[in-house]
Amino acid sequence: MGVTVQKQEYLNLIKGKWMPAASGDQRSSINPAAPEEVVGYYQYSTEEDLNKAVEAAQEASTEWRKKAAPERGSYLYKAANILESNVEEIAETMTREMGKTFPEAKGETMRGAAILKYYAGEGMRKTGDVIPSTDQEALMFTKRDPLGVVGVITPWNFPVAIPVWKMAPALVYGNTVVFKPAQEAAVTAAKIVECLAQAGLPEGVINFVTGSGSTIGQGLVDHSKVNGITFTGSEQVGRDIGQRALARGAKYQLEMGGKNPVIVADDADIDLAVDAVISGGLKSTGQKCTATSRVIVQRGVYEEFSQKLLQKVKGIKVGDGQHENSWMGPCASENQFHSVSGYIEKGKEEGATLLTGGETFPEKKGYYITPAVFDDVTRDMTIAREEIFGPVLALMKVDTLEEAFETANDVEYGLSASLFTTNIQKSLAFIDEIEAGLVRVNAESAGVELQAPFGGMKRSSSHSREQGEAAIEFFTSIKTVLVK
Ligand code: NAP
Ligand code: MG
Numbered sequence: 001m002g003v004t005v006q007k008q009e010y011l012n013l014i015k016g017k018w019m020p021a022a023s024g025d026q027r028s029s030i031n032p033a034a035p036e037e038v039v040g041y042y043q044y045s046t047e048e049d050l051n052k053a054v055e056a057a058q059e060a061s062t063e064w065r066k067k068a069a070p071e072r073g074s075y076l077y078k079a080a081n082i083l084e085s086n087v088e089e090i091a092e093t094m095t096r097e098m099g100k101t102f103p104e105a106k107g108e109t110m111r112g113a114a115i116l117k118y119y120a121g122e123g124m125r126k127t128g129d130v131i132p133s134t135d136q137e138a139l140m141f142t143k144r145d146p147l148g149v150v151g152v153i154t155p156w157n158f159p160v161a162i163p164v165w166k167m168a169p170a171l172v173y174g175n176t177v178v179f180k181p182a183q184e185a186a187v188t189a190a191k192i193v194e195c196l197a198q199a200g201l202p203e204g205v206i207n208f209v210t211g212s213g214s215t216i217g218q219g220l221v222d223h224s225k226v227n228g229i230t231f232t233g234s235e236q237v238g239r240d241i242g243q244r245a246l247a248r249g250a251k252y253q254l255e256m257g258g259k260n261p262v263i264v265a266d267d268a269d270i271d272l273a274v275d276a277v278i279s280g281g282l283k284s285t286g287q288k289c290t291a292t293s294r295v296i297v298q299r300g301v302y303e304e305f306s307q308k309l310l311q312k313v314k315g316i317k318v319g320d321g322q323h324e325n326s327w328m329g330p331c332a333s334e335n336q337f338h339s340v341s342g343y344i345e346k347g348k349e350e351g352a353t354l355l356t357g358g359e360t361f362p363e364k365k366g367y368y369i370t371p372a373v374f375d376d377v378t379r380d381m382t383i384a385r386e387e388i389f390g391p392v393l394a395l396m397k398v399d400t401l402e403e404a405f406e407t408a409n410d411v412e413y414g415l416s417a418s419l420f421t422t423n424i425q426k427s428l429a430f431i432d433e434i435e436a437g438l439v440r441v442n443a444e445s446a447g448v449e450l451q452a453p454f455g456g457m458k459r460s461s462s463h464s465r466e467q468g469e470a471a472i473e474f475f476t477s478i479k480t481v482l483v484k
Pocket of ligand 2: 182
């Protein structure tokens with residue numbers, strides 16, 4: 001690799017101009033593998049900056065929504081090419097800023113480019129239907145209008161893919177955007193915005209404001225000129241956003257936490273299941289909303305499964321994510337580190353057995369925690385109920401598949417769920433009974449495809465879907481037109 005990211009100031013983008021926060025205040029974004037290392041400085045903006053950004057987006061909206069959709073799409077193609085040509089640098093920044101390993105960061109950045117191309121193509125596809133009217137002299141059809149100004153609020157765990165899968169459809173369907181990324185990944189986010197800006201989007205079509213969630217995030221949600229809010233992040237923040245948006249009649253979309261189960265049936269291919277649990281549970285240091293958190297195993301294969309899992313987990317190399325000998329990076333921030341450590345302590349206190357991991361490296365300074373596997377986890381324990389968002393697997397033993405389904409569904413979340421079995425009836429029963437928006441058979445709980453709908457059930461979501469063709473539902477409103 002060898003590319004050194006320079007310490008740099010990253011500015012807001014408002015009305016086509018890169019500018020500092022009005023207050024002149026900025027904050028540093030650090031490397032969780034080496035917290036003394038600053039990756040870059042981002043603007044700590046105020047309401048004044050936000051207001052300018054929303055005004056710019058509103059002004060730009062009039063022209064942008066009138067442009068032909070294929071032309072809007074052409075900007076996204078350009079942005080995809082620019083993103084691709086900067087993939088190494090962006091991926092390296094991501095690794096240094098939030099600790100995801102370099103190969104994963106590169107994969108995510110390439111995914112960002114693919115999402116841009118997908119939505120560029122959407123600019124050429126149909127967006128309405130002709131519906132027969134009972135009046136023979138009338139033509140009835142639907143058309144879709146953009147919402148206007150859309151506020152995009154994102155978490156730090158997929159700092160490229162999530163902003164892109166919100167902004168690309170927002171733009172192609174004719175909305176203008178004010179984007180507020182998570183502070184922990186604000187530098188990576190700025191680099192994505194640079195790619196979009198370089199693609200030549202007209203000024204004000206995309207605006208970028210960094211700063212705290214309680215000021216810039218909440219300010220966006222409450223702003224009377226922001227017509228839609230698309231949010232991915234924690235459940236607690238999401239609920240509050242939903243209530244505020246509802247109170248002022250704005251459209252909103254929330255994608256939140258998960259407590260994703262993998263069920264291993266007694267006829268499963270055990271090696272396949274072990275690899276999927278490791279990949280789905282521990283890649284990105286377990287900080288995916290779709291990460292495997294509970295592993296529900298039938299008694300008949302419990303011993304074999306847990307032995308094989310343990311052996312492999314013990315072999316995982318933890319490091320800074322930049323070097324080949326680190327399969328897993330640190331937790332993304334000090335907060336995450338303390339939160340995950342707290343859950344590990346809670347697991348022990350409540351009587352689960354820690355089979356391996358959960359160690360920290362005090363001598364290394366970085367926010368490292370080795371992958372942890374708990375045994376004897378029961379449904380009532382905190383580690384079986386709350387989202388941990390870290391490298392922690394909870395093994396739960398069940399007798400029957402019915403008990404496995406019941407256990408899997410016995411949480412408030414419903415994002416992703418997997419079953420490992422070689423039996424088609426069991427697969428079909430699982431597909432019917434599981435309460436999850438993403439249902440996987442013989443595949444890991446994480447790892448979704450950009451052309452398919454994405455989202456959760458229960459408390460994981462506001463029940464709309466993102467990505468693929470589903471994105472149009474949030475980013476547009478249908479007009480039913482009758483012409484006589
Ligand atoms: P978070 O703390 O909820 O923050 C998400 C975003 O909201 C950040 O940009 C944050 O800003 C902002 N924010 C904070 N308070 C706000 C407020 N009062 N009003 C408006 N915006 C506010 O989540 P996170 O810690 O970044 O991310 C981890 C969470 O995201 C996990 O729970 C995970 O499950 C979830 N997630 C879900 C999905 C999914 O698709 N279902 C995907 C990925 C992650 P600052 O943090 O910069 O202050
Ligand atoms: Mg946060």
